[in-house]
Amino acid sequence: MASAENRKPRIKITRERLREAFVLFAYVRPYRLRFIAALVCIALSAFTTSLFPLFLGKMIDAATVAGTTAAGNPAPSMGTFMSLGEKLRHVHWSLNTTLMLIFVQLGVQTIFSFLRVYLLTEVGEKSLADMRKDVYTRLLTMPMTFFTEKRVGELSSRISSDLSQIQDAVSFSLAEFLRGIFTLIIGLCFIFWIQPKLALIMLSVVPVIALVAVFFGRFIRRLARKVQDQLADSSNIVQETFHGITVVKAFTSEWWEIKRYLQTVYAVVDTSITNARYRGAFVSFMIFSVFGAMAFVMWYGVRMIQDGSLTIGALTMFVIFSMFVGGTFAGFADLFSQLQKTLGATESIREILRGEGEPVALHPVTIEPEHRLSGSVRFDHVAFRYPSRPDIPVLRQLSLEARPGEQIALVGPSGAGKTTVASLLLQFYQPESGEILYDGKAPSRFPISVLRHQLAFVPQEVILFGGSIRENIAYGHPEATDEAVENAAKKANAHGFIDAFPERYQTIVGERGIKLSGGQRQRIAIARAILKDPAILILDEATSSLDSESEQLVQEALENLMQGRTSFVIAHRLSTIRNADRIVVIDKGIVLEQGTHAELMATDGLYRRLNDMQFDFDVVTQSTPADAGREQE
């Protein structure tokens, strides 16, 4: 299978993109002193590393050159720096001195290397944690439309892989890049200092090899990607056949599947063999040119040793420095592709950070007396269409009213707009025209979190978060006392089954915990809503029917929950809402009729028709298969 690494987008590097990406450097600002210290350490560690070949060369010269000192061979009319260089070129150290110098150099280099790794990782980790916090906060506070338009997988990938890519860039690639630059500059200075002529010869070869390597390398990587794609195809076939093994066997098409699989396997073989030709040529070329260049430089260098213009130690230094320079060139190709990936990652992160979130509170909500709701709600000629489907009007001039403590049932055919009414009530979307008033006031008069805090929503499909039952009941109110949680559970008819678990309220639920039944999950959600103690309640009644005992427990819990609050019940089974204060029948986004059950049954409207239909349906579905069999007979 193609690795995720290869699938990351590579984008063109432009000055504009680089400049924009640097905007994210604002996250490094709080740690700038450490960052600068890390950069200095990178420079110093690159410099101290470069002293190693110098001392090694001098060590070799200690064995071969006898007694000549720089003092006897001063450079005429040069600046201090140059004359220092000249002195260094001719200085002669004893074998022991060079060993000692190497150990001093290694000691200092160890410290700088340690500091550079430590400091950069610290800066990278901390600034990335800040960035993660901002991205996550921005994503969570985005309006609902954002979530309906984006796939959840894509969002989590942005938080994990894109940010990790940026983190790698800050704590690793950036250091490598800077170290590369320093090594290149210092290495080039050294080789020119050792022997300018030899340096020029070397330089005429290395970049050519490096360029060919980069160009060829890219071509070969492209071919390798093709192999990976073909491998992915063949593993897809394997997956597909095992997944549909019953169909394969039932249709006796094993032979066909094997043929299909072999086709992809041989396609991989063909592409790989073609690749091998290019890779072989590439490897041979590299071996020939690198070793050829080395041999040529050595040949030239040895000739210089012969005529006395170079020492053996100097040639050794030169060769090692050349390897540093060549290696750095080669490393840049990889860094370049890292940079491309990082730019792709920064682009999507910046897009999120630029997005406009809702002004939700980022701390526990407290409600001022003037913002406390008594529970009256009015929809006044509300029209709405979803931003993702602007051509379809979902609500049209919808008006309805609920007085404090009233129980309103919303009924109507599938797709009528019932859930949409609930979403607008929760301020997930804004109406296109008309308004929704809470206690006669526009929602803009309340901070959005204060408003939502006084509403509770019990959805059809209850989602429990990974954690204990206690945490799930106290969701949104972590400060609630154990007593309050238990009381809520008792009112929700949940205490009985929770108490039966060995770990009671500490029982872990969710993906890694125990699995609760549909009815149990619902009662936990009801306990959650009871603990929240909202003024307005929205219940999306579960469509999947529970067994009658469980249903009775849930129904009872719901009655407890609805007591004393305004409730909107999206009803799917009409039998449960007969006692509602008002039943609002919605069809095609408008209120078709409303009244009590008795009033609506007295008129020949949609409610009565739905009721009759459901009654028939219930009679049929509630009869047992045995009954059905008997009826057929």
Ligand SMILES: Nc1ncnc2c1ncn2[C@@H]1O[C@H](COP(=O)(O)OP(=O)(O)OP(=O)(O)O)[C@@H](O)[C@H]1O
């Ligand atoms: N996020 C969305 N984006 C676009 N259109 C949507 C979205 N959610 C719902 N709709 C559309 O809005 C209309 C009303 O949907 P809504 O979910 O409010 O109906 P409903 O009465 O609750 O139906 P049901 O009883 O089947 O749940 C439907 O046509 C639906 O396709």
